[in-house]
Amino acid sequence: MKDHLPEPxxxxxxxxxxxxxxxxxxxxxxxxxxxxxxxxxxxxxxLKLSAGTLYRSLQRxxxxxxxxxxxxxxxxxxxxxxxxxxxxxxYGTTVARAEARRLTQLVRLARESGFAVERA
Amino acid sequence: MRLYRALLRAYPxxxxxxxxxxxxxVFAERRRDTTHPLLVMVLWIEAFFDIAWNALAVHLDIxxxxxxxxxxxxxxSPGFALTAVAVAALGIGATTAxxxxxxxxxxxxxxxxxxxxxxxxxxxxxxxxxxxxxLSPANYRDWKRGSTSFESMGAFTxxxxxxxxxxxxxxxxxxxxxxxxxxxxxxxxxxxxxFNAEEDHESASATVVLS
Numbered sequence: 001m002k003d004h005l006p007e008p009x010x011x012x013x014x015x016x017x018x019x020x021x022x023x024x025x026x027x028x029x030x031x032x033x034x035x036x037x038x039x040x041x042x043x044x045x046x047l048k049l050s051a052g053t054l055y056r057s058l059q060r061x062x063x064x065x066x067x068x069x070x071x072x073x074x075x076x077x078x079x080x081x082x083x084x085x086x087x088x089x090x091y092g093t094t095v096a097r098a099e100a101r102r103l104t105q106l107v108r109l110a111r112e113s114g115f116a117v118e119r120a
Numbered sequence: 121m122r123l124y125r126a127l128l129r130a131y132p133x134x135x136x137x138x139x140x141x142x143x144x145x146v147f148a149e150r151r152r153d154t155t156h157p158l159l160v161m162v163l164w165i166e167a168f169f170d171i172a173w174n175a176l177a178v179h180l181d182i183x184x185x186x187x188x189x190x191x192x193x194x195x196x197s198p199g200f201a202l203t204a205v206a207v208a209a210l211g212i213g214a215t216t217a218x219x220x221x222x223x224x225x226x227x228x229x230x231x232x233x234x235x236x237x238x239x240x241x242x243x244x245x246x247x248x249x250x251x252x253x254x255l256s257p258a259n260y261r262d263w264k265r266g267s268t269s270f271e272s273m274g275a276f277t278x279x280x281x282x283x284x285x286x287x288x289x290x291x292x293x294x295x296x297x298x299x300x301x302x303x304x305x306x307x308x309x310x311x312x313x314x315f316n317a318e319e320d321h322e323s324a325s326a327t328v329v330l331s
Contacts, residue, residue, distance in 0.1 A: 036150075050166065051150075052173065056174050056177060
């Protein structure tokens with residue numbers, strides 16, 4: 001992780017995979033496969049992160065200081081020692097909020113331009 | 121899983137050491153959750169393309185990181201950077217020049233038919249220490265008459281001549297060749313013909329080949 005974290009705005013726009021991983025980690029710490037499942041569930045199966053995309057994204061996010069690997073593990077009966085658990089950092093939360101704000105403004109602009117966005 | 125682990129070798133070793141086991145675990149869990157044979161096949165195809173694409177991307181990430189690091193280091197000491205660039209330029213230039221020469225002299229075949237069967241014969245005169253001495257016309261005729269090892273033998277010599285008659289005189293490269301040389305090289309003239317054996321004696325009218 002870098003000693004001096006850059007301005008959150010300098011990381012925007014976030015790649016979609018990065019944003020989804022941050023959203024998946026917002027609720028709780030998760031291991032790789034749990035992130036994939038969470039993203040698939042939240043997007044109704046539209047986005048299925050591959051292992052390659054997930055770990056390449058996580059590697060970059062660890063370097064950028066958006067997430068950290070945590071040593072807190074579940075009880076042994078629910079654990080698998082091959083798994084590594086990831087946690088969103090306060091900086092990661094700030095960047096995710098900035099990205100959400102950017103997307104909200106984008107949607108507002110789209111609405112104002114006549115591109116009606118239907119609510120799901 | 122052995123196949124999946126083998127596919128992961130496409131990644132840089134540092135990435136594989138860091139995430140290889142975990143990626144295998146994730147794939148194993150996805151494989152466990154997929155039971156239909158058709159979906160298993162789709163899972164493997166997806167895994168193959170996923171690894172091919174992301175391994176390439178990780179290699180590029182690392183290359184970009186290394187280039188950025190090198191650029192930062194060089195920017196910190198411009199003197200060293202200039203010296204490094206100059207030394208690299210000299211090295212590349214010298215290597216290119218040496219290779220160009222070796223390529224033309226040793227690697228590329230001569231632009232003639234059956235180039236590997238062409239040899240150039242010299243006369244040696246050990247008394248004077250001359251190893252490569254051009255033949256006299258008389259010796260050439262003797263060798264040609266006595267030779268049984270060669271399919272054909274011809275002689276040539278090159279020199280500069282002056283071309284006059286139109287404006288300023290011009291110095292042009294010229295050569296005298298016997299009639300065997302052109303057929304031996306296997307090249308055809310674009311226009312006209314080469315001279316033949318009947319024209320290859322002193323009393324014959326002079327003929328010329330322009331190139």
